[in-house]
Amino acid sequence: MKKTGYMAVSLMLAASLSLTACGNNAEETNKGTEATNNAAGNATKAPAAEPVTVTLAGWGASPEEQELLNQTLKEFEDKNPNIKVKYEVIADQYMDVIKTRLIGGEGPDVFYLDAFEAPGLIERNVLEPLDSYVTPEFDVADFEQPMVDAFKKDGVSYGFPKDFSTLAMFYNKKDFAEAGIAAPPTTWDELKEDAIKLTKKEGDKTVRFGFGVAPELARQMFMIQAFGGKVSDEEGNATFASPEALKGLQLVTDMHSVDKSSGEPKEVGAGWGGEMFGQGKASIVFEGNWAIPFLESNYKDLDYATAELPTVNGKKGTMAFTVAYVMNKESKQKQAAWQLISYLTGKEGMKTWTSKGFALPTRKSVAQELGYDKDELRGAIVAGASYATPWQAGSTLPTIMNNFNNQFVDTFMGNSKLEDAMKKAEDVANKEIKAAK
Structure with a gap:
């Protein structure tokens, strides 16, 4: 579109x-309602x-x-x-x-x-x-x-x-066994530790990430909320650059930029998380029901299982x-x-x-x-x-989403600081929202 x-x-x-x-x-409205x-x-x-x-x-x-x-x-x-x-x-x-x-x-x-x-x-x-x-x-x-x-x-x-x-955690059972991981992670800290163990390199090149990430608002909204952040306020203005929102998003970006244990699909030549997972280029992805028939049709021999997403800040969450x-x-x-x-x-x-x-x-x-x-x-x-x-946040969400996605991908790839990128995205989104009123 x-x-x-x-x-x-x-x-x-x-x-x-x-x-x-x-x-x-008012009279016509009341009659219509009646x-x-x-x-x-x-x-x-x-x-x-x-x-x-x-x-x-x-x-x-x-x-x-x-x-x-x-x-x-x-x-x-x-x-x-x-x-x-x-x-x-x-x-x-x-x-x-x-x-x-x-x-x-x-x-x-x-x-x-x-x-x-x-x-x-x-x-x-x-x-x-x-x-x-x-x-x-x-x-x-x-x-x-x-x-x-x-x-x-x-x-x-x-x-x-x-x-x-909803989103569930899809994980490769063979990769887990080889890494000595007995059960899927139930907290973000466990996910962080497991992703490091599961990441596989050949020389300087990462050929398999422990965690495959979709760096977009549709997949990260629950992370914004994990510490009390919000995507927007009651007036429809973007609020995803608040300190509370950044806490959740920082967990996502740190696994890529600090731990080097996560990556997005295009980094390994895949089109989306399900393909990345099916090709064995990520041991864990967060995907939905749509991934099951896709994997059954295209990767029949893949040995995998699903679990609820790990808790963040002690809270259950998913999209x-x-x-x-x-x-x-x-x-x-x-x-x-x-x-x-x-x-x-x-x-x-x-x-x-x-x-x-x-x-x-x-x-x-x-x-x-x-x-x-x-x-x-x-x-x-x-x-x-x-x-x-x-996956919704008022009538201004299309504007908020576009600005968030443009900047979050950039910071996820390590090209900008999270706080700076989200502040820029929030400011531009709110200017566009104000102009449209």
């Missing part, structure tokens, strides 16, 4: 919504009477995942013969396309929304609040709390998560990446749209969708029924769900 395109669409959407907001007085609540109440009492078509938009997936989604949608249609689902794959620039269609009044009834993008769309008032549609049978308490909270604002739910992954089904506030088929969302994120639909393990269920009962909580490889990923930090 080009930055200029993203910004242009965002500004168009913001301008459109501002004009709409200015044209509504009408929405009435419609929502009716939706919980009876299925749609007339045959309707609900449009659903999402991004592309593997053939296996697409087959599972098709199966889930067919099961929904069989159980709801009065509702047809028109599913569309938006292959390129997904969010730009969605935002453009929302501006033009042609948005889908239901669509995928990544937690990263959720605060921005919630803030722009284009999503239908869902709490009034929910019945006790839907069992909201069954969801992993961080995942469902990722799509809330001021206690109001705007989406329900369809799947997720969570999750996607929800949300409803277009301007949908003309809200009753049917909710029936679709409630099935896809309900226990039955979620069981079908996550049955092969390509995606993990956000409902605790489904994870238990499918055995993922006890799975040899996926158990650690599921275990992190209850305490994970979702």
Whole structure:
């Protein structure tokens, strides 16, 4: 996604919504809220009477995942013969396309929304609040709390998560045995010690790092939080250069610049952590559920295991990446749209969708029924769900992320001091955020 395109669409959407907001007085707003609540109440009492078509938009997936989604949608249609689902794959620039269609009044009834993008769309008032549609049978308490909270604002739910992954520690069992390490590290200090033992050199060249690192905000946010730091404040300004945030980030950079026991994928010619790990160029990486089918397909003989991430400052932490089904506030088929969302994120639909393990269920009962909580490889990923930090931090996160990533890679590689790099990134981010207001 080009930055200029993203910004242009965002500004168009913001301008459109501002004009709409200015044209509504308090009385009209109250009437609209009452009408929405009435419609929502009716939706919980009876299925749609007339045959309707609900449009659903999402991004592309593997053939296996697409087959599972098709199966889930067919099961929904069989159980709801009065509702047809028109599913569309938006292959390129997904969010730009969605935002453009929302501006033009042609948005889908239901669509995928990544937690990263959720605060921005919630803030722009284009999503239908869902709490009034929910019945006790839907069992909201069954969801992993961080995942469902990722799509809330001021206690109001705007989406329900369809799947997720946290980060877990993937470790090479053969490397551990050769280094005399009996069990995976459970604290950062242990990780630091083990990574040194696992690092392998040939002359002056490191051919295998003990720890493979992704030096980006999406993977390091929980490290910022480990000592009480924050990525941003309530006004959306970047705050990742605080002393508390730097404490966690320093642990990451020191393993590379001081211990020489960690490296990023491109240092060994790999594209990402899973490939780095599969090629035997890192003994430990922090990756998600997506790495399991990749490793099974490309490195069948790799002997590895997973564990929860090591504690930092005595606290458990990890990242969570999750996607929800949300409803277009301007949908003309809200009753049917909710029936679709409630099935896809309900226990039955979620069981079908996550049955092969390509995606993990956000409902605790489904994870238990499918055995993922006890799975040899996926158990650690599921275990992190209850305490994970979702990958989001308000509507200004895209700006914050870009500036953080540019400077953190530089300091990770030893080209600048961490404190100086993060201060520079924070200042530039905040100038851009202020200019955009």
